[in-house]
Amino acid sequence: MIKEIFQHRSIRKYKPDTIAPNILNDILEAAVRASNTGNMQLYSIIVSTSSEVKEKLSPAHFNQPMIKSAPVVLTFCADVNRVSKWCSERNADAGFYNVQTIVGAFIDASIAAQNACLEAEAHGLGICYLGTTTYNARQIIEALNLPKGVVPVTTITIGYPAEEQPLTSRLPLSAVVHAETYHNYSSTDIDAAYAEMEHNIDNQKFIVENNKQNLAQVFSEVRYSRSNNEFFSKEFIDALLQQGIL
Amino acid sequence: MIKEIFQHRSIRKYKPDTIAPNILNDILEAAVRASNTGNMQLYSIIVSTSSEVKEKLSPAHFNQPMIKSAPVVLTFCADVNRVSKWCSERNADAGFYNVQTIVGAFIDASIAAQNACLEAEAHGLGICYLGTTTYNARQIIEALNLPKGVVPVTTITIGYPAEEQPLTSRLPLSAVVHAETYHNYSSTDIDAAYAEMEHNIDNQKFIVENNKQNLAQVFSEVRYSRSNNEFFSKEFIDALLQQGIL
Numbered sequence: 001m002i003k004e005i006f007q008h009r010s011i012r013k014y015k016p017d018t019i020a021p022n023i024l025n026d027i028l029e030a031a032v033r034a035s036n037t038g039n040m041q042l043y044s045i046i047v048s049t050s051s052e053v054k055e056k057l058s059p060a061h062f063n064q065p066m067i068k069s070a071p072v073v074l075t076f077c078a079d080v081n082r083v084s085k086w087c088s089e090r091n092a093d094a095g096f097y098n099v100q101t102i103v104g105a106f107i108d109a110s111i112a113a114q115n116a117c118l119e120a121e122a123h124g125l126g127i128c129y130l131g132t133t134t135y136n137a138r139q140i141i142e143a144l145n146l147p148k149g150v151v152p153v154t155t156i157t158i159g160y161p162a163e164e165q166p167l168t169s170r171l172p173l174s175a176v177v178h179a180e181t182y183h184n185y186s187s188t189d190i191d192a193a194y195a196e197m198e199h200n201i202d203n204q205k206f207i208v209e210n211n212k213q214n215l216a217q218v219f220s221e222v223r224y225s226r227s228n229n230e231f232f233s234k235e236f237i238d239a240l241l242q243q244g245i246l
Numbered sequence: 247m248i249k250e251i252f253q254h255r256s257i258r259k260y261k262p263d264t265i266a267p268n269i270l271n272d273i274l275e276a277a278v279r280a281s282n283t284g285n286m287q288l289y290s291i292i293v294s295t296s297s298e299v300k301e302k303l304s305p306a307h308f309n310q311p312m313i314k315s316a317p318v319v320l321t322f323c324a325d326v327n328r329v330s331k332w333c334s335e336r337n338a339d340a341g342f343y344n345v346q347t348i349v350g351a352f353i354d355a356s357i358a359a360q361n362a363c364l365e366a367e368a369h370g371l372g373i374c375y376l377g378t379t380t381y382n383a384r385q386i387i388e389a390l391n392l393p394k395g396v397v398p399v400t401t402i403t404i405g406y407p408a409e410e411q412p413l414t415s416r417l418p419l420s421a422v423v424h425a426e427t428y429h430n431y432s433s434t435d436i437d438a439a440y441a442e443m444e445h446n447i448d449n450q451k452f453i454v455e456n457n458k459q460n461l462a463q464v465f466s467e468v469r470y471s472r473s474n475n476e477f478f479s480k481e482f483i484d485a486l487l488q489q490g491i492l
């Protein structure tokens with residue numbers, strides 16, 4: 001068993017200590033060892049450590065403090081620019097600016113990021129994924145000078161932990177795993193899947209704090225509301241258009 | 247350093263041995279330990295082991311032999327159905343059938359898959375990702391009875407290795423890593439990035455076999471042609487429409 005997988009917690013508070021170059025190199029080498037689409041490595045990794053760049057990235061991530069407090073910020077991008085430039089230099093007809101290729105590139109970038117996270121944790125570092133990366137993609141494109149063909153996928157902040165965190169609970173395995181084919185959820189299945197999460201004391205506090213009737217309303221009406229999801233969907237489509245993908 | 251990361255090879259030939267239930271359980275537990283969007287776990291994992299289901303999945307993966315020869319096939323799906331059903335059961339207004347949420351779900355599913363792969367390798371198993379999952383998504387949707395809100399992202403075949411494989415080469419780290427912000431590639435940068443790959447003897451054989459002038463043409467005109475990429479982009483958009491996402 002890989003202990004880093006089973007001991008993973010998101011760490012959002014970091015010591016000011018920097019990350020030694022050889023350790024950062026291991027983390028990046030781990031990222032590129034991941035499987036990828038036809039060995040084209042349809043991603044780029046932006047390593048941001050300067051205050052200047054982090055200052056520009058911060059608002060794109062809703063000023064979550066990890067961007068400025070982490071010594072290293074890695075932005076994993078889907079990248080069809082590099083392979084297209086290679087083909088263009090070699091008189092090869094490349095057609096990579098499309099949905100199918102960018103979806104493959106998104107998967108490449110994500111699994112490379114996960115390797116980087118686990119390797120960082122093996123070195124005693126803490127990491128946090130920032131899902132905001134696809135929310136304000138156009139701000140990140142501007143902050144990191146991403147050319148056409150390059151779309152930000154996910155960001156991880158890395159640093160030595162300055163906090164301890166308990167293991168986060170998960171839905172029971174039976175709620176996310178399906179035998180042979182998908183078995184759609186009955187009302188009883190849903191009750192069983194979410195029972196533990198709904199009875200969690202911390203989660204019950206969120207219901208009261210947000211003046212809602214139940215936890216599902218906290219998730220769907222407060223944290224990830226329809227209007228926000230639809231607004232950021234449009235934003236992301238605009239980013240794909242701007243980068244020449246759609 | 248996590249040795250499974252640095253020793254990873256894709257394994258496409260498997261012994262007939264089945265995978266013990268406790269090992270499969272570890273692999274699935276590893277998957278769900280991954281970071282995910284707001285702890286909503288926007289994915290489902292379909293565990294297919296029966297000949298009947300594998301027979302149906304096989305053509306969707308262009309009859310690559312791994313589907314039928316691997317004892318276990320895991321299909322990782324982006325899933326906004328389960329969380330939406332939960333909300334619907336709890337009188338919560340859920341708006342998860344959109345691009346932004348499905349992109350988050352794609353990332354969730356991908357990094358969960360990578361945890362599963364590494365944990366499988368820690369148990370001496372071999373794995374192979376099948377990028378064909380998004381090519382023929384509608385066939386997979388049918389084979390696995392995926393309801394609206396569920397989109398296949400990636401497939402991994404798992405089994406005890408019946409082959410040895412060398413480590414696959416990668417572009418130099420300097421070709422995929424950017425300091426602070428993205429530095430676009432000059433002609434010289436492209437030459438440096440692809441030099442080793444272009445000089446590789448196996449790759450030179452592919453050029454001759456495919457009657458092309460260079461390796462870039464093999465990638466862009468044979469393996470991942472514009473017409474195929476555009477065809478499968480349209481197919482994937484149709485799958486997203488069918489599943490109610492677009």
